Structures are given as C-alpha cells and as structure tokens.
Amino acid sequence: MTLTTTSFDWVRQLVHRESAIVLQPGKEYLVEARLLPIARSLGLADVAHFVEKVRHCPDPDSTRRIVEALTTNETSWFRDGDPFTALSSTVLPQLLGARGPNERLQIWSAACSSGQEAYTIAMLLEDALPNAATRVSITATDISREMVERTRAGRFSQLEVNRGLPAPMLVRHFTRSGADWEVAPNLRRMVTASQCNLAAPLPRMGPFDVVYLRNVLIYFDLPTKQAILRRVRDLMRPDGWLFLGAAETTLGVDDSWERVVVGRSSAYRPLKGA
Amino acid sequence: MRALVIDDSRAMRRIVSGILEGFGYETQQAGHGREGLDVLDGGWIPELVCVDWNMPVMDGLQFVSAVRANPAWRSVTIMMVTSESEHGQIVRALAAGAHEYVIKPFTADAIRDKLALLGLLPEGAAL
Numbered sequence: 411m412t413l414t415t416t417s418f419d420w421v422r423q424l425v426h427r428e429s430a431i432v433l434q435p436g437k438e439y440l441v442e443a444r445l446l447p448i449a450r451s452l453g454l455a456d457v458a459h460f461v462e463k464v465r466h467c468p469d470p471d472s473t474r475r476i477v478e479a480l481t482t483n484e485t486s487w488f489r490d491g492d493p494f495t496a497l498s499s500t501v502l503p504q505l506l507g508a509r510g511p512n513e514r515l516q517i518w519s520a521a522c523s524s525g526q527e528a529y530t531i532a533m534l535l536e537d538a539l540p541n542a543a544t545r546v547s548i549t550a551t552d553i554s555r556e557m558v559e560r561t562r563a564g565r566f567s568q569l570e571v572n573r574g575l576p577a578p579m580l581v582r583h584f585t586r587s588g589a590d591w592e593v594a595p596n597l598r599r600m601v602t603a604s605q606c607n608l609a610a611p612l613p614r615m616g617p618f619d620v621v622y623l624r625n626v627l628i629y630f631d632l633p634t635k636q637a638i639l640r641r642v643r644d645l646m647r648p649d650g651w652l653f654l655g656a657a658e659t660t661l662g663v664d665d666s667w668e669r670v671v672v673g674r675s676s677a678y679r680p681l682k683g684a
Numbered sequence: 685m686r687a688l689v690i691d692d693s694r695a696m697r698r699i700v701s702g703i704l705e706g707f708g709y710e711t712q713q714a715g716h717g718r719e720g721l722d723v724l725d726g727g728w729i730p731e732l733v734c735v736d737w738n739m740p741v742m743d744g745l746q747f748v749s750a751v752r753a754n755p756a757w758r759s760v761t762i763m764m765v766t767s768e769s770e771h772g773q774i775v776r777a778l779a780a781g782a783h784e785y786v787i788k789p790f791t792a793d794a795i796r797d798k799l800a801l802l803g804l805l806p807e808g809a810a811l
Contacts, residue, residue, distance in 0.1 A: 574797035
C-alpha cells in the first residue's frame with residue numbers, strides 16, 4: 411500500500427507543527443524511506459499502514475518518532491572541511507587573544523545529529539590547545555532524543571568512522587569497542603549534549619563564542635529562519651562567530667549579521683548596534 | 685588524475701576503480717603488491733594508490749614500505765582499503781607511510797570524503 415495524499419499531508423502538518431520543518435510535496439519518497447524502519451519495528455507491512463494507524467489514534471511516542479525520523483539528516487566528520495579549518499586557523503587564535511586566561515570558550519553545535527560535528531570540533535581543539543577540556547566547552551543539541559543519546563554515548567560504527575574522519579585522528583582519539591569505535595573520554599568530557607528544538611524558544615545556554623548551525627536553515631520557511639537567527643544571536647557573545655552551511659546565508663533573511671570571509675569559508679558576526 | 689587500484693579480489697578492484705572513474709580518475713589495476721610496483725617501475729606514476737592489505741606475493745604493508753623507500757615515488761598518495769580494522773593495524777599502516785585508511789565495507793561516499801580530505805577529489809566531482 412502506498413502513502414495516500416491525506417496521509418502524506420498529515421505527516422507534513424505534524425512535522426511542521428512540531429519542528430517548523432517544511433516537507434514540500436514530492437517528498438513522499440523521503441517519508442517512505444525514513445518511516446519504513448519504524449513501521450517494520452512495529453510489525454507493520456508498510457509506511458502507509460503505520461501512518462494511518464497513528465493518524466487515527468495518535469500517541470506521543472509514535473508522533474515523536476515520526477518527527478525525529480524526518481528531521482535527522484546526514485552528517486559526517488569534517489563535513490565540508492573549510493569551516494573547521496577556519497576555526498583552528500583564525501577564529502580560535504582570535505578568541506584566545508580576546509578572552510582572559512581563565513575564561514572558558516563556549517561553542518555550540520546546533521542540530522548536531524549523532525555528534526560528528528561536535529567531536530570534530532573537540533578533536534581540533536584537543537590537538538590545538540593544551541588542556542583543551544578546561545578551556546573550552548562544546549554544547550551539542552538536536553531535536554531528536556535518540557541523536558542526543560547517541561552524541562552522549564560517543565560511539566560510532568565502522569561505516570560512520572569511514573565518512574571523512576582522517577585516519578591519524580581516528581587512531582589518536584578513538585578506541586575500538588566491539589564492532590564500534592568509541593571517542594576518548596577527554597573529548598567526551600568536553601561535549602555536553604541536550605535536546606533542543608530550534609524552532610521553539612531556546613533554553614538558557616551560552617553565551618556562545620562560536621555557533622555551528624550548518625545545513626539546518628535550508629529546511630525552514632523564511633519567518634522561521636528569521637526567528638532562529640534572532641534566537642541564536644541572543645545566545646551569542648557580541649564578537650562571536652556563526653558558521654552556516656555552504657548553501658545558506660543570512661543575506662536577505664536577517665540584516666543584523668555581517669558576513670566575513672575566513673580562508674575558504676564564510677562566517678557571520680553580529681553587527682554592532684543592530 | 686590517475687589511480688592505481690591493488691587488490692587480489694577482481695570484484696573489489698572493479699568496485700574501487702568504478703568509484704574512482706566516476707570521480708574522473710583514469711585507473712589501472714594490479715592483483716598484488718609486486719604487480720603494483722611493476723606498474724610504477726614501468727613509469728605510470730599515479731597521484732593515488734588504493735591498496736588492500738592481505739594479498740598473495742606481496743601484501744599491502746610491504747607495498748607501502750617499498751613505495752616509501754623510493755624517493756622518486758614520494759608524490760604518490762597511498763590509501764589502504766582493507767577489511768583489517770584493528771586500531772594497531774591502522775597505526776602500523778600510517779607509520780609505514782600510508783596517508784589514509786578505509787575499512788571494508790565502505791560506500792562510495794566514504795571514498796569521496798577521504799579524497800576530499802586528501803585534496804584529491806578532482807574538480808567537478810560532486811560533493
């Protein structure tokens with residue numbers, strides 16, 4: 411049985427209501443692909459049966475699983491490379507120069523998925539700074555409870571460590587744990603993971619020196635993008651740095667940011683007085 | 685760009701070569717390390733070598749050491765592509781002179797990500 415228009419629309423509305431993410435018509439394949447593992451785990455033949463069942467008799471656990479399945483996106487180590495080079499070559503030295511010796515830098519990996527971005531940052535800092543864990547803290551947040559738990563666990567499969575993690579870093583910062591690889595305890599201590607819906611009022615966090623909000627805004631409509639950028643700005647230090655995905659910008663969305671070129675990457679900084 | 689794919693499994697050679705050709709590489713294949721060295725000795729010097737570990741005649745680790753012992757091949761980047769997945773084995777391969785390490789099974793995305801890290805993803809290859 412294939413997904414009916416009514417069922418697809420119900421899923422679209424649910425995901426938009428809970429996360430503000432817009433699923434355009436034509437994304438039926440995505441709904442089918444992401445929800446199939448859940449349907450099968452419940453012993454149902456296909457996604458259409460699963461959605462119909464939840465639609466007629468909604469329960470919080472099923473609706474949460476649907477939203478989480480459709481808001482979890484691809485991730486990899488050192489994804490797109492340049493924003494991480496910018497951190498170690500430019501941003502980190504500037505921030506360390508501007509802050510007192512006892513001030514702890516705060517970095518936020520927003521929409522962290524299973525934690526690769528947060529631990530990529532942690533590895534870079536560990537390699538660049540003596541006693542990095544005492545000088546920097548990394549906050550990793552995601553809308554999905556499952557992704558937050560995975561980030562906390564710091565365990566990655568063989569397939570996951572193959573995705574863009576340099577082999578020298580793998581052997582330096584990970585140990586084998588059964589079939590998986592586990593992040594070293596000193597990196598795990600640097601990272602605190604928690605659940606956070608970017609489309610809703612944010613919890614009290616920060617103030618952040620650097621925010622990685624990459625490949626997130628593309629999923630939202632314009633008013634939601636504007637609201638997210640405003641909330642993120644409120645949690646940042648005035649001289650902080652924001653990194654967006656390569657296909658994202660604040661230009662034409664929120665004019666209270668200044669775009670700066672950092673090496674081969676772009677970053678956005680709060681405009682003074684905006 | 686050119687790549688030499690060394691693996692005693694013909695199927696695996698075809699898979700790895702196919703992925704690299706998809707990114708725009710010109711490839712040659714060899715069935716073990718000695719055959720791989722013969723290709724280099726013949727003057728076909730690739731930018732990249734993807735080499736398995738366990739092979740007859742000459743294994744991947746011996747091949748890496750032999751390439752690194754010859755200054756004329758210093759520019760060759762070596763990526764081990766193997767099912768050997770222990771921490772200590774990766775350390776040994778890197779110490780011998782391999783630049784990167786991909787553990788089987790892998791996806792085309794994994795190869796693409798590693799090439800991007802190494803600066804060996806040809807212009808125009810989709811990220």
